[in-house]
Amino acid sequence: xxxxxxxxxxxPVEERLRTLFLGALDGDxxxxxxxxxxxxxHVRAFLRRRLPNLQxxxxxxxxxxxxxxxxxxxxxxxxxxMTAWVHAIARYKMVDFLRAHAxxxxxxxxLDDVHDLFAEPSIEPxxxxxxxxxxxxxxxxxxxxxxxxxxxxxLSVEEAARLTGLSEPAVKIGVHRGLKALALKIRGGRT
Amino acid sequence: xxxxxxxxxxxxxVAPVDPRSVERRFIYAVLCAACGALLLLLPLYGVxxxxxxxxxxxxxxxxxxxxLALACAAILATARLSRxxxxxxxxxxxxxxxxxxxxxxxxxxxxxxxxxxxLALLMGHTWRTCSLNIALLSVPGLVAxxxxxxxxxxxxxxxxxxxxxxxxxxxxxxxxxLRCPETSMPFWATWYLLGxxxxxxxxxxxxxxxxxx
Numbered sequence: 001x002x003x004x005x006x007x008x009x010x011x012p013v014e015e016r017l018r019t020l021f022l023g024a025l026d027g028d029x030x031x032x033x034x035x036x037x038x039x040x041x042h043v044r045a046f047l048r049r050r051l052p053n054l055q056x057x058x059x060x061x062x063x064x065x066x067x068x069x070x071x072x073x074x075x076x077x078x079x080x081x082m083t084a085w086v087h088a089i090a091r092y093k094m095v096d097f098l099r100a101h102a103x104x105x106x107x108x109x110x111l112d113d114v115h116d117l118f119a120e121p122s123i124e125p126x127x128x129x130x131x132x133x134x135x136x137x138x139x140x141x142x143x144x145x146x147x148x149x150x151x152x153x154x155l156s157v158e159e160a161a162r163l164t165g166l167s168e169p170a171v172k173i174g175v176h177r178g179l180k181a182l183a184l185k186i187r188g189g190r191t
Numbered sequence: 192x193x194x195x196x197x198x199x200x201x202x203x204x205v206a207p208v209d210p211r212s213v214e215r216r217f218i219y220a221v222l223c224a225a226c227g228a229l230l231l232l233l234p235l236y237g238v239x240x241x242x243x244x245x246x247x248x249x250x251x252x253x254x255x256x257x258x259l260a261l262a263c264a265a266i267l268a269t270a271r272l273s274r275x276x277x278x279x280x281x282x283x284x285x286x287x288x289x290x291x292x293x294x295x296x297x298x299x300x301x302x303x304x305x306x307x308x309x310l311a312l313l314m315g316h317t318w319r320t321c322s323l324n325i326a327l328l329s330v331p332g333l334v335a336x337x338x339x340x341x342x343x344x345x346x347x348x349x350x351x352x353x354x355x356x357x358x359x360x361x362x363x364x365x366x367x368x369l370r371c372p373e374t375s376m377p378f379w380a381t382w383y384l385l386g387x388x389x390x391x392x393x394x395x396x397x398x399x400x401x402x403x404x
Contacts, residue, residue, distance in 0.1 A: 030202075
């Protein structure tokens with residue numbers, strides 16, 4: 001899950017965060033506090049880039065990531081780069097949040113709204129998104145997850161394949177068939 | 192809650208972290224798996240009376256080597272999948288090689304065997320129960336190993352569940368060697384593999400449910 005596409009100027013940050021975190025692992029609470037504060041700014045920026053449409057929720061996810069890093073801090077190998085470790089946790093929590101989000105939206109909105117919303121030709125992006133989550137939930141996981149990752153979160157096919165454990169062709173097929181099925185459901189909702 | 196307050200709260204909880212805690216937990220999980228498998232094996236099936244004589248023969252150890260190699264690869268794989276950002280890399284080879292080698296060996300044995308002996312080599316006397324027995328013996332290990340993986344930080348849940356299940360299955364298969372009367376390679380290359388695959392599939396299916404953190 002290591003990604004070497006980060007710009008080269010990240011490495012001083014990596015080095016600084018790593019030093020602070022190693023101090024924290026040995027029990028230095030001042031270093032830990034500084035580490036978490038600086039990390040929070042990076043995670044916040046990361047999420048804003050990845051989830052431009054979920055600005056309201058991004059601070060919740062930042063906090064979940066910080067909690068996750070705290071809970072999982074014994075899984076960091078001291079001789080390994082920090083970026084890959086933090087990145088994997090941040091992405092895990094982001095995807096976890098989006099899944100729960102999609103499920104919550106599906107439970108909260110009465111189903112009838114689907115018909116109303118899609119009968120209206122000009123749909124606000126935010127609302128469309130919400131209902132998409134509801135319709136998405138009716139799809140099998142092998143279609144829902146590729147769409148969630150590739151089309152909504154904007155991950156690459158390769159990343160989506162890693163996250164879901166599907167092969168890359170399966171992710172592509174999942175997106176393709178899933179979008180078809182979604183279109184059918186949307187049309188079905190209108191009639 | 193404001194993020195600053197959360198950070199302040201987290202920063203007060205800084206007990207030094209044991210750098211070998213992941214390894215320690217896996218040793219504990221595998222010990223639990225082995226003890227659990229033996230505790231089920233002894234009253235349910237018992238140990239073969241001719242085990243000492245069997246242990247003097249190489250065929251027994253070739254059979255034991257199969258789940259042992261898979262157990263080693265599965266420990267490495269599960270430990271890596273319990274750490275965010277770690278890649279499996281060459282561990283995949285370690286998982287695939289024992290399966291590939293025993294499959295080739297089993298096919299070779301069948302190929303060179305006389306036609307009428309092939310079915311007996313493949314089915315043995317216990318093919319009906321072998322895989323299910325192994326799966327049963329792996330249950331305590333599956334619970335213990337999934338619990339340990341969950342206490343770490345897996346981010347690829349179905350895959351981590353699958354390797355945890357494979358590890359439990361391999362430990363179960365090792366225990367079952369103490370009782371199993373079969374020594375034919377086509378037999379154990381098939382039914383042991385199936386027996387270990389059952390907990391692996393169960394682990395993969397349970398992964399997203401029980402490993403979430």
